[in-house]
Amino acid sequence: MSGFDWSNWLTVIFAGVLTLGIRASFIVLPPDAKIPAWLLDSLKYVAAAVLPALAVPDILFRDVPTGEVFNFYRIAAGLTAATYAYKTKDIFGTMALGMLVLWLLKWWSPL
Protein backbone atom coordinates (compact mmCIF):
# COMPACT_ATOMS: atom_id res chain seq x y z
CA MET A 1 0.00 0.00 0.00
CA SER A 2 1.50 3.27 -1.05
CA GLY A 3 0.28 6.72 -1.96
CA PHE A 4 -2.60 8.68 -0.63
CA ASP A 5 -5.54 6.62 0.54
CA TRP A 6 -8.36 8.46 -1.23
CA SER A 7 -10.97 5.82 -0.65
CA ASN A 8 -10.68 5.80 3.15
CA TRP A 9 -10.36 9.59 3.39
CA LEU A 10 -13.51 10.07 1.31
CA THR A 11 -15.30 7.48 3.43
CA VAL A 12 -14.34 9.36 6.59
CA ILE A 13 -15.33 12.73 5.15
CA PHE A 14 -18.68 11.40 3.98
CA ALA A 15 -19.35 9.77 7.36
CA GLY A 16 -18.28 13.02 9.03
CA VAL A 17 -20.74 15.13 7.02
CA LEU A 18 -23.55 12.72 7.92
CA THR A 19 -22.52 12.67 11.59
CA LEU A 20 -22.51 16.47 11.72
CA GLY A 21 -25.93 16.50 10.05
CA ILE A 22 -27.24 14.06 12.67
CA ARG A 23 -25.85 16.16 15.51
CA ALA A 24 -27.10 19.45 14.07
CA SER A 25 -30.51 18.14 12.93
CA PHE A 26 -32.86 19.40 15.61
CA ILE A 27 -30.57 22.17 16.87
CA VAL A 28 -30.52 24.05 13.54
CA LEU A 29 -34.13 23.24 12.62
CA PRO A 30 -36.58 26.14 13.12
CA PRO A 31 -38.58 25.55 16.36
CA ASP A 32 -41.88 25.34 14.47
CA ALA A 33 -40.69 22.61 12.07
CA LYS A 34 -42.99 19.59 11.79
CA ILE A 35 -41.23 16.39 12.82
CA PRO A 36 -42.92 13.04 12.15
CA ALA A 37 -44.14 11.43 15.36
CA TRP A 38 -42.71 8.01 14.50
CA LEU A 39 -39.22 9.53 14.25
CA LEU A 40 -39.41 11.15 17.69
CA ASP A 41 -40.87 7.94 19.15
CA SER A 42 -38.06 5.78 17.74
CA LEU A 43 -35.31 8.22 18.71
CA LYS A 44 -36.28 7.85 22.37
CA TYR A 45 -34.92 4.30 22.36
CA VAL A 46 -31.84 4.71 20.16
CA ALA A 47 -29.35 5.38 22.96
CA ALA A 48 -30.89 2.66 25.17
CA ALA A 49 -30.41 0.17 22.30
CA VAL A 50 -27.13 1.24 20.64
CA LEU A 51 -24.96 1.80 23.73
CA PRO A 52 -25.63 -1.68 25.22
CA ALA A 53 -25.25 -3.23 21.75
CA LEU A 54 -21.77 -1.67 21.62
CA ALA A 55 -20.82 -2.63 25.18
CA VAL A 56 -22.13 -6.18 25.55
CA PRO A 57 -19.91 -8.03 23.02
CA ASP A 58 -16.82 -6.31 24.50
CA ILE A 59 -17.80 -7.46 27.98
CA LEU A 60 -18.81 -11.03 27.19
CA PHE A 61 -16.33 -12.15 24.57
CA ARG A 62 -13.02 -10.28 24.99
CA ASP A 63 -9.98 -12.03 26.52
CA VAL A 64 -12.00 -15.18 27.14
CA PRO A 65 -9.89 -17.70 29.09
CA THR A 66 -9.16 -20.87 27.13
CA GLY A 67 -11.90 -23.44 27.53
CA GLU A 68 -14.54 -20.86 28.54
CA VAL A 69 -17.29 -19.30 26.42
CA PHE A 70 -17.59 -16.01 28.32
CA ASN A 71 -15.23 -13.75 30.21
CA PHE A 72 -16.76 -14.04 33.69
CA TYR A 73 -14.40 -11.48 35.25
CA ARG A 74 -15.59 -8.85 32.81
CA ILE A 75 -19.23 -9.83 33.35
CA ALA A 76 -18.84 -9.44 37.14
CA ALA A 77 -16.99 -6.13 36.80
CA GLY A 78 -19.49 -4.88 34.20
CA LEU A 79 -22.53 -5.74 36.36
CA THR A 80 -20.95 -4.04 39.39
CA ALA A 81 -20.16 -0.92 37.36
CA ALA A 82 -23.62 -0.90 35.74
CA THR A 83 -25.35 -1.09 39.13
CA TYR A 84 -23.18 1.72 40.46
CA ALA A 85 -23.87 3.85 37.36
CA TYR A 86 -27.61 3.26 37.69
CA LYS A 87 -27.59 4.38 41.33
CA THR A 88 -25.15 7.31 41.15
CA LYS A 89 -24.87 8.58 37.53
CA ASP A 90 -21.17 9.06 38.41
CA ILE A 91 -19.20 8.53 35.18
CA PHE A 92 -15.67 8.59 36.59
CA GLY A 93 -16.62 6.48 39.61
CA THR A 94 -18.19 3.89 37.31
CA MET A 95 -15.02 3.64 35.23
CA ALA A 96 -12.78 3.42 38.29
CA LEU A 97 -14.95 0.82 40.01
CA GLY A 98 -15.28 -1.34 36.89
CA MET A 99 -11.52 -1.35 36.23
CA LEU A 100 -10.77 -2.01 39.90
CA VAL A 101 -13.13 -5.00 40.13
CA LEU A 102 -11.67 -6.43 36.90
CA TRP A 103 -8.08 -6.07 38.14
CA LEU A 104 -8.93 -7.57 41.54
CA LEU A 105 -10.60 -10.57 39.93
CA LYS A 106 -7.86 -11.02 37.34
CA TRP A 107 -4.88 -10.79 39.65
CA TRP A 108 -6.11 -11.94 43.05
CA SER A 109 -8.89 -14.32 42.21
CA PRO A 110 -8.41 -17.73 43.86
CA LEU A 111 -10.10 -19.35 40.83
Added chain:
Amino acid sequence: MNTTRSAFLAGLRDQAPGILGNIPFGLITGAAAAAAGIDPWLALGMSFILFTGAGQLAAISLMAQNAPPGIVVLTVVIVSLRLMMYSAAMAPYFRHTPTARKWLFSYLMTDHAFALVTTRFDKHDPPMHMDAYYLGASSTMWWVWQAGVAVGLFAGTLVPVTWSLDFAIPLVFLSLVMPALRTRSHWTAAIVASLTAAFCMSLPLKLGLMVASVAGVLAGLLMERFRNVGTEGAS
Protein backbone atom coordinates in the same frame (compact mmCIF):
# COMPACT_ATOMS: atom_id res chain seq x y z
CA MET B 1 -22.00 31.91 36.55
CA ASN B 2 -22.46 35.67 36.39
CA THR B 3 -19.97 36.27 33.60
CA THR B 4 -19.21 34.34 30.41
CA ARG B 5 -15.80 33.57 31.88
CA SER B 6 -17.15 32.05 35.08
CA ALA B 7 -19.79 30.16 33.08
CA PHE B 8 -17.07 28.75 30.79
CA LEU B 9 -15.09 27.60 33.84
CA ALA B 10 -18.19 26.17 35.51
CA GLY B 11 -18.89 24.09 32.40
CA LEU B 12 -15.30 22.89 32.34
CA ARG B 13 -15.42 21.97 36.04
CA ASP B 14 -18.75 20.15 35.80
CA GLN B 15 -17.59 18.16 32.77
CA ALA B 16 -14.21 17.28 34.32
CA PRO B 17 -15.23 13.80 35.61
CA GLY B 18 -16.51 12.85 32.16
CA ILE B 19 -13.39 14.26 30.49
CA LEU B 20 -11.12 12.28 32.83
CA GLY B 21 -13.14 9.12 32.29
CA ASN B 22 -12.84 9.61 28.54
CA ILE B 23 -9.02 9.75 28.52
CA PRO B 24 -8.54 5.95 28.47
CA PHE B 25 -11.20 5.79 25.72
CA GLY B 26 -9.15 8.24 23.60
CA LEU B 27 -5.88 6.41 24.28
CA ILE B 28 -7.43 3.09 23.29
CA THR B 29 -8.99 4.55 20.16
CA GLY B 30 -5.57 5.80 19.08
CA ALA B 31 -3.91 2.52 20.01
CA ALA B 32 -6.60 0.56 18.16
CA ALA B 33 -5.89 2.54 14.99
CA ALA B 34 -2.15 1.89 15.34
CA ALA B 35 -2.71 -1.81 16.01
CA ALA B 36 -5.05 -2.07 12.99
CA GLY B 37 -2.38 -0.56 10.74
CA ILE B 38 -4.44 2.55 9.93
CA ASP B 39 -2.35 5.43 8.57
CA PRO B 40 -1.67 7.79 11.53
CA TRP B 41 -2.77 10.84 9.53
CA LEU B 42 -6.02 9.12 8.61
CA ALA B 43 -6.55 8.19 12.28
CA LEU B 44 -5.98 11.81 13.37
CA GLY B 45 -8.18 13.10 10.55
CA MET B 46 -10.90 10.68 11.58
CA SER B 47 -10.70 11.95 15.13
CA PHE B 48 -10.97 15.54 13.90
CA ILE B 49 -13.73 14.91 11.34
CA LEU B 50 -15.91 12.43 13.22
CA PHE B 51 -15.15 13.36 16.86
CA THR B 52 -17.04 10.35 18.13
CA GLY B 53 -15.20 7.54 19.89
CA ALA B 54 -17.75 4.83 19.18
CA GLY B 55 -17.90 5.79 15.50
CA GLN B 56 -14.12 6.02 15.18
CA LEU B 57 -13.61 2.58 16.73
CA ALA B 58 -16.24 1.06 14.44
CA ALA B 59 -14.67 2.71 11.38
CA ILE B 60 -11.16 1.60 12.40
CA SER B 61 -12.13 -2.03 12.84
CA LEU B 62 -14.10 -2.10 9.57
CA MET B 63 -11.33 -0.40 7.56
CA ALA B 64 -8.85 -2.88 8.98
CA GLN B 65 -11.04 -5.64 7.51
CA ASN B 66 -11.21 -3.81 4.16
CA ALA B 67 -14.98 -3.51 4.50
CA PRO B 68 -16.84 -1.77 1.64
CA PRO B 69 -17.01 2.04 2.19
CA GLY B 70 -20.82 1.88 2.25
CA ILE B 71 -20.75 -0.47 5.25
CA VAL B 72 -18.29 1.82 7.07
CA VAL B 73 -20.48 4.88 6.51
CA LEU B 74 -23.69 3.03 7.44
CA THR B 75 -22.17 1.68 10.66
CA VAL B 76 -20.88 5.11 11.72
CA VAL B 77 -24.35 6.54 11.05
CA ILE B 78 -26.08 3.82 13.13
CA VAL B 79 -23.66 4.37 16.00
CA SER B 80 -24.19 8.14 15.71
CA LEU B 81 -27.99 8.07 15.46
CA ARG B 82 -28.35 8.47 19.21
CA LEU B 83 -26.84 11.94 18.72
CA MET B 84 -30.02 12.88 16.84
CA MET B 85 -31.98 12.17 19.98
CA TYR B 86 -29.54 14.34 21.92
CA SER B 87 -29.94 17.04 19.27
CA ALA B 88 -33.71 17.03 19.83
CA ALA B 89 -33.24 17.19 23.60
CA MET B 90 -30.66 19.98 23.46
CA ALA B 91 -32.31 22.20 20.83
CA PRO B 92 -34.37 24.16 23.41
CA TYR B 93 -31.20 25.19 25.27
CA PHE B 94 -29.77 26.83 22.15
CA ARG B 95 -32.92 28.48 20.85
CA HIS B 96 -31.35 31.95 20.96
CA THR B 97 -27.88 30.91 19.82
CA PRO B 98 -26.65 32.38 16.48
CA THR B 99 -26.82 29.88 13.61
CA ALA B 100 -23.07 29.59 12.95
CA ARG B 101 -22.55 28.85 16.62
CA LYS B 102 -25.33 26.23 16.49
CA TRP B 103 -23.26 24.31 13.92
CA LEU B 104 -20.13 24.56 16.06
CA PHE B 105 -22.05 23.40 19.13
CA SER B 106 -23.51 20.51 17.13
CA TYR B 107 -20.05 19.43 16.02
CA LEU B 108 -18.88 19.51 19.66
CA MET B 109 -21.82 17.51 20.94
CA THR B 110 -21.02 14.29 22.80
CA ASP B 111 -22.85 11.83 25.05
CA HIS B 112 -21.20 13.55 27.99
CA ALA B 113 -22.25 17.07 26.98
CA PHE B 114 -25.81 15.90 26.46
CA ALA B 115 -25.93 14.16 29.84
CA LEU B 116 -24.45 17.21 31.57
CA VAL B 117 -26.71 19.86 30.08
CA THR B 118 -30.02 17.98 30.18
CA THR B 119 -29.61 16.75 33.76
CA ARG B 120 -28.38 20.04 35.16
CA PHE B 121 -30.62 22.65 33.58
CA ASP B 122 -34.31 23.18 32.89
CA LYS B 123 -34.91 23.38 29.15
CA HIS B 124 -37.66 25.95 29.69
CA ASP B 125 -35.33 28.15 31.70
CA PRO B 126 -31.69 27.72 30.61
CA PRO B 127 -29.09 29.78 32.51
CA MET B 128 -28.02 33.19 31.22
CA HIS B 129 -24.57 32.16 29.96
CA MET B 130 -25.65 28.79 28.56
CA ASP B 131 -23.43 29.13 25.46
CA ALA B 132 -20.27 29.88 27.44
CA TYR B 133 -21.05 27.05 29.86
CA TYR B 134 -21.52 24.60 26.99
CA LEU B 135 -18.37 25.78 25.24
CA GLY B 136 -16.35 25.35 28.46
CA ALA B 137 -17.58 21.78 28.81
CA SER B 138 -17.46 20.66 25.19
CA SER B 139 -14.33 22.41 23.87
CA THR B 140 -12.26 21.00 26.73
CA MET B 141 -13.63 17.56 25.94
CA TRP B 142 -12.56 18.11 22.31
CA TRP B 143 -8.95 19.04 23.13
CA VAL B 144 -8.50 16.22 25.60
CA TRP B 145 -10.05 13.75 23.16
CA GLN B 146 -7.75 14.80 20.27
CA ALA B 147 -4.71 14.67 22.57
CA GLY B 148 -5.75 11.27 23.93
CA VAL B 149 -6.13 9.79 20.44
CA ALA B 150 -2.78 11.28 19.34
CA VAL B 151 -0.94 9.94 22.38
CA GLY B 152 -2.66 6.57 21.99
CA LEU B 153 -1.63 6.44 18.35
CA PHE B 154 2.05 6.64 19.22
CA ALA B 155 2.27 5.34 22.76
CA GLY B 156 -0.93 3.42 23.42
CA THR B 157 0.63 0.13 22.52
CA LEU B 158 3.14 0.66 25.36
CA VAL B 159 0.47 0.01 28.00
CA PRO B 160 0.71 -3.70 28.86
CA VAL B 161 -2.18 -5.69 27.40
CA THR B 162 -2.64 -7.39 30.78
CA TRP B 163 -4.01 -4.11 32.19
CA SER B 164 -7.09 -4.64 29.99
CA LEU B 165 -7.41 -0.89 29.49
CA ASP B 166 -9.77 -1.60 26.58
CA PHE B 167 -12.38 -2.54 29.20
CA ALA B 168 -12.76 1.22 29.78
CA ILE B 169 -14.71 1.43 26.49
CA PRO B 170 -17.72 -0.71 27.47
CA LEU B 171 -17.55 0.99 30.88
CA VAL B 172 -18.00 4.42 29.26
CA PHE B 173 -21.03 3.12 27.36
CA LEU B 174 -22.49 1.57 30.53
CA SER B 175 -21.97 4.72 32.58
CA LEU B 176 -23.79 6.71 29.91
CA VAL B 177 -26.72 4.38 29.29
CA MET B 178 -27.62 3.18 32.80
CA PRO B 179 -28.95 6.53 34.09
CA ALA B 180 -31.09 6.82 30.91
CA LEU B 181 -33.00 3.58 31.63
CA ARG B 182 -35.96 5.28 33.26
CA THR B 183 -38.97 3.34 31.98
CA ARG B 184 -39.84 -0.27 31.33
CA SER B 185 -39.73 0.46 27.58
CA HIS B 186 -36.15 1.75 27.85
CA TRP B 187 -35.16 -1.35 29.81
CA THR B 188 -36.79 -3.54 27.17
CA ALA B 189 -34.87 -1.78 24.39
CA ALA B 190 -31.58 -2.21 26.29
CA ILE B 191 -32.12 -5.88 27.18
CA VAL B 192 -33.29 -6.93 23.70
CA ALA B 193 -30.38 -5.04 22.09
CA SER B 194 -27.90 -6.67 24.51
CA LEU B 195 -29.17 -10.19 23.89
CA THR B 196 -29.31 -9.68 20.12
CA ALA B 197 -25.78 -8.25 20.11
CA ALA B 198 -24.54 -11.26 22.06
CA PHE B 199 -26.23 -13.76 19.73
CA CYS B 200 -25.21 -11.93 16.54
CA MET B 201 -21.60 -11.53 17.69
CA SER B 202 -20.26 -13.75 14.91
CA LEU B 203 -21.95 -11.86 12.06
CA PRO B 204 -19.31 -10.26 9.83
CA LEU B 205 -18.64 -6.52 9.41
CA LYS B 206 -20.32 -5.46 12.67
CA LEU B 207 -23.72 -6.30 11.21
CA GLY B 208 -24.65 -7.62 14.66
CA LEU B 209 -24.51 -4.05 15.95
CA MET B 210 -26.98 -2.93 13.31
CA VAL B 211 -29.34 -5.85 13.87
CA ALA B 212 -29.18 -5.38 17.65
CA SER B 213 -29.81 -1.63 17.45
CA VAL B 214 -32.87 -2.04 15.24
CA ALA B 215 -34.19 -4.91 17.37
CA GLY B 216 -33.74 -2.86 20.56
CA VAL B 217 -35.54 0.21 19.22
CA LEU B 218 -38.43 -1.90 17.89
CA ALA B 219 -38.70 -3.73 21.21
CA GLY B 220 -38.84 -0.41 23.08
CA LEU B 221 -41.58 0.87 20.76
CA LEU B 222 -43.54 -2.38 21.08
CA MET B 223 -43.32 -2.32 24.87
CA GLU B 224 -44.50 1.30 24.89
CA ARG B 225 -47.46 0.45 22.65
CA PHE B 226 -48.28 -2.64 24.70
CA ARG B 227 -48.19 -0.69 27.97
CA ASN B 228 -50.38 2.08 26.57
CA VAL B 229 -52.95 -0.44 25.36
CA GLY B 230 -52.80 -2.04 28.81
CA THR B 231 -53.49 1.21 30.66
CA GLU B 232 -56.32 2.11 28.28
CA GLY B 233 -57.91 -1.26 28.86
CA ALA B 234 -57.61 -0.88 32.62
CA SER B 235 -59.10 2.58 32.80
